[in-house]
Amino acid sequence: MSLHLAAYSDSKKYGPVLRHGPNKLIFNSATALRDIYNNEKTNKSRVYLLTVASGKPSIFSMLDVRKHRNRRKIIGQAINDKAMRAFEPAMAEQIEIFIQQLSISSRESAPVDMTERCKLLGMDIVGLLAFGCALNLQTDPTNLHVVTGIAVKAYQHNCIMQCPLLQKLGLENFVERSGSEARLKFAESLQHIIATRLSEPIHARDDLYSTIAAHLGNTADGIETSELWSEALFFLPAGGDTATTAMASLFFYLSRNPRVYEKLVTEIRSTFKQYEDIKGGQQLAGCRYLRACIDEALRITPPVAGTLWRETCEPVVIDGHVVPAGTQVGVNSYSIHHNEEYFPRPFEFDPDRWLVKDEAQLSLMNSAFFAFSLGSRACAGKSMAYLETGLTMAKAIWLFDFEIAPGELGAVGEGIPGKGGERGRRNEFQLYDTFGSRHDGPYLIFHPRGDPLSGAV
Numbered sequence: 104m105s106l107h108l109a110a111y112s113d114s115k116k117y118g119p120v121l122r123h124g125p126n127k128l129i130f131n132s133a134t135a136l137r138d139i140y141n142n143e144k145t146n147k148s149r150v151y152l153l154t155v156a157s158g159k160p161s162i163f164s165m166l167d168v169r170k171h172r173n174r175r176k177i178i179g180q181a182i183n184d185k186a187m188r189a190f191e192p193a194m195a196e197q198i199e200i201f202i203q204q205l206s207i208s209s210r211e212s213a214p215v216d217m218t219e220r221c222k223l224l225g226m227d228i229v230g231l232l233a234f235g236c237a238l239n240l241q242t243d244p245t246n247l248h249v250v251t252g253i254a255v256k257a258y259q260h261n262c263i264m265q266c267p268l269l270q271k272l273g274l275e276n277f278v279e280r281s282g283s284e285a286r287l288k289f290a291e292s293l294q295h296i297i298a299t300r301l302s303e304p305i306h307a308r309d310d311l312y313s314t315i316a317a318h319l320g321n322t323a324d325g326i327e328t329s330e331l332w333s334e335a336l337f338f339l340p341a342g343g344d345t346a347t348t349a350m351a352s353l354f355f356y357l358s359r360n361p362r363v364y365e366k367l368v369t370e371i372r373s374t375f376k377q378y379e380d381i382k383g384g385q386q387l388a389g390c391r392y393l394r395a396c397i398d399e400a401l402r403i404t405p406p407v408a409g410t411l412w413r414e415t416c417e418p419v420v421i422d423g424h425v426v427p428a429g430t431q432v433g434v435n436s437y438s439i440h441h442n443e444e445y446f447p448r449p450f451e452f453d454p455d456r457w458l459v460k461d462e463a464q465l466s467l468m469n470s471a472f473f474a475f476s477l478g479s480r481a482c483a484g485k486s487m488a489y490l491e492t493g494l495t496m497a498k499a500i501w502l503f504d505f506e507i508a509p510g511e512l513g514a515v516g517e518g519i520p521g522k523g524g525e526r527g528r529r530n531e532f533q534l535y536d537t538f539g540s541r542h543d544g545p546y547l548i549f550h551p552r553g554d555p556l557s558g559a560v
């Protein structure tokens with residue numbers, strides 16, 4: 104779970120191209136990003152197929168270029184800007200629950216684990232979009248095994264993608280044995296969730312099913328109903344885990360950088376005269392410092408922290424190196440986001456770097472920003488990610504002040520000085536790479552800001 108750190112320290116030691124396996128090359132430059140991810144001579148690596156359980160590849164694991172293009176057109180309709188305008192009220196309802204819970208904790212000055220809170224929020228939101236199903240994770244523990252089941256699957260997938268032999272030997276279920284019960288319960292719940300949704304009229308909800316209904320079962324370029332559920336299932340980690348990491352990381356860095364915190368508070372509280380004004384649209388998009396904070400959190404803590412493996416279909420020149428066909432190549436998000444050539448003082452949380460007037464520096468940083476990947480397989484849910492993260496952060500910051508919890512809890516999520524393996528930086532939010540990321544904390548104490556809660560919560 105520290106492969107991203109190994110890639111980072113190896114690239115410091117060996118330079119911008121290194122071997123991370125018999126047939127694997129990791130690059131660490133913006134030129135390599137373009138050469139690998141914006142190139143028709145490369146494709147997603149075959150290791151993605153190892154994550155296909157039901158025989159139905161999702162948009163994520165599909166290798167056939169033409170099929171993927173069609174699938175992306177269809178699935179994109181459920182997560183593009185237009186779809187987000189329709190989905191925003193459902194998203195906002197879940198964010199209100201998150202805010203209410205913070206409000207309850209603030210009255211008792213109880214420490215809040217932001218990884219846990221953000222995870223439940225992220226999964227509740229994406230569950231509604233994927234399956235039209237209220238998982239109610241924020242308020243009721245009944246479905247918590249869904250979160251564990253997703254975490255176990257992500258860890259297993261990451262292991263077999265890095266070491267396919269594990270699957271050949273039938274050992275993938277042993278990499279995290281404690282998760283087998285959660286996995287089984289999760290599979291049962293999924294069947295129930297799908298059956299419940301299918302028992303309702305197609306357009307009963309604003310979810311993936313209703314948005315893409317017109318394409319279901321249609322001709323060769325359509326999508327089978329059974330494939331729809333592979334897509335919905337992929338949404339849970341794709342949309343839930345990633346947004347969780349972005350928000351938890353931002354809470355971590357805001358709680359440790361008073362200057363940044365004050366600047367963001369000033370922007371949010373002066374932009375929105377009242378809490379009810381906080382919604383998607385021009386005002387939120389105009390919060391440039393908020394956007395810079397989110398981008399800086401995504402840079403310093405990329406939610407998909409590992410190497411996104413691609414395979415060369417024919418000989419390709421990557422960053423000046425001729426790479427033969429059939430080679431696994433990739434750029435590691437964490438490494439390139441901490442490459443000083445693009446991001447000076449890479450371990451400093453500095454949102455202002457995204458607001459400099461120096462166009463050349465801005466374009467250099469943008470050329471190396473890889474949180475959402477690049478090219479035809481880049482993230483399809485970027486609009487949703489910014490909307491969800493922006494709304495949640497703006498609302499929390501408008502209503503509350505927060506600080507690090509006292510004592511040992513306050514240190515959860517930090518690095519431990521003296522610890523090896525690149526884990527010694529106290530001020531760095533610690534990530535554990537599981538294709539997505541695991542993390543803990545930060546634990547924060549929230550205080551109501553004056554008395555603005557009336558009417559809002």
Ligand code: HEM
Binds near residue numbers: 178406
């Ligand atoms: C901060 C939040 C997010 C980050 C950092 C992120 C990052 C990424 C990355 C790096 C990929 C490429 C994976 C690969 O090449 O293997 C990806 C793909 C994808 N993401 Fe996101 N994502 C985020 C949020 C979301 C959300 C909210 C959704 C909505 C469900 C979503 C849906 C997708 C889809 C459908 C793909 C597959 C695209 C394709 O292969 O055509 N993502 N994401």
